[in-house]
Amino acid sequence: METLLAIGTRKGLWLARSRDRRTWDLSGPLFPVADVKAIGIDLRRGTPRLSAGVLNSHFGPTVVTSDDLGATWSEPDDAPVAFPADTGAALEGVWQFAYGPEPDVVHVGVEPSALFRSEDGGRSYQLVRALWEHPHRERWEPGGAGKVLHTILPHPSDPRRMSVAMSTGGVYRTEDGGHTWHPSNSGIKADFMPEDQQYPEYGQCVHKVAVDATDPDRQYLQNHGGVYRSDDGGASWRSIAGGLPVDFGFPIVAHPHRPEVVYNFPIDSSMMRFPPDGRCRVYRSEDAGATWTGLAKGLPEAGFWSAVMRDAMCADDADPAGIYFGSRSGEVWGSPDEGETWSLVAAHLPDVFCVRAAVI
C-alpha cells in the first residue's frame, strides 16, 4: 500500500509518498511561489486525478490537474474557472474541491464566495448561478482570509443535496440540485456581532464543516468560536465544545470510516491564535463530540507557537486511517494509527494551507 500526501503551501505544492506512513519521500516545490490553498484527489477514477488551485501573485489564479499522480500537470487553454462577464466579478482564488456521487461532477469553492460546477471531471467549471444570485450575497462579508466559499459537502448518494460554508455567510444548503439555497445556521453563534444579534439566520464565520463517516445528516462544524454538531443535515446545530480545552480553531475532520469519530486542532482564541500553552495537540472524539481526548504522542510538548489552517488537516482513506496536519510554521505531521502516534513528514516548508492524502 502506498499513500500520497499532497501539501499546499504559501509558496508551492509538495508531494510526499510513503509505503508505511512513517517514512516519506518528499518532492517539490511544484508551482513555486504560488499559493496552493486547495488540493483535490479524485478517487473515483482508475488513477486518481489530482487538482490544485494555484494562485500566482503576478499572474493570477488557475486550476491545474494531473492524471499521473503529480508527475505532469496541465490546464486547458481557456480559464478553467472564470466568472461570467455579466457578474462583473473576477476569480481571486480557489479554496476547495469536492467530489460527490455523480461521475465526473466536481465542485470548487472560490474567492469571492461562489460555487462552480464541472461536469468533465474538473477540467472546466461553470458558475452555480442560484447561489451567486442569492439575495443574501450582498451581506456576506469578507473574513480575515477574504470572502471565500471554502467548504463543499456533497451528499454521498443524493446529488440533489449539498451544503456549502462561507466566511462570512455561514452554511447554506440545497436540496434540489443547486436551484435554491437556504441558510442553515440555527444555533451557531456569531460572537463578533452585538450581543442581541449573535444568532443570526446567516452571516456567521464558519471555519470548516465535516460530514460523519456513515451518517450524512450528522455534521461537525468548527466556527469562529464554537464547535458544533448537527444531527439533522445542518438544519440545527448544538455545541460539542464542552470537552475541548478551548472552542476556537480552523479545521475539523471526520474519520473516513468510523462513525462518530472526529478530529480538531484547538487554538486558544481569536486574539491568541496558538494552541493552548504552546502545546501541539490534536483532539479526537469517538462519540460525536460528547467527549474529547488530546493526542500528543510524538508532537511538540511545548513551544509550538503556530496554528493549523482550515484545510491543513485531513485523513487518508486507509484502515486504520492516517491523520495529517500542517502548520503555519511549515511542519507537516502524520499519524498512521488514527492519531495515537505522530511523526514528522516534512519541516521548513512555507506556511501550510492545505493537505490531502489518499491510498494510491
Add this chain to the structure above:
Amino acid sequence: MDAAVSTVSVGLPSVLRGLAEGKARVEVTAATLGEALDALARRYPGLERRLRDERGTLRRYVNFYVDGEECRRLDGPATHLRPGTEIVIIPSVAGG
C-alpha cells in the same frame, strides 16, 4: 483597415513564453494596448489570463511598458500605439 492600427511587437518575460510557443517577442496589429492584448488573447488564450482577469482588468503585478513607459502612467489599456511601438511585459514586484 482602421488607419490608426499599427503593427507592434510585444516582448514576453521568459516565465510566460511557454504559453506563446516559446516566443520572446510576438507581433500583433492593434490601435491600443488593450487591442494588442486582445490580439494576443486570440492567439494564446492560456497567456491571456496571466495578463488580465476575466473582466479584462490588467493584473496588478504585471507591468506593460509601451515604448519604455509603464502603461498606467499613460492611458492604461487605451494607450495608443504607433507603427513600430514596442510593448514589453514585465512581472512587477510581488510575493514574499
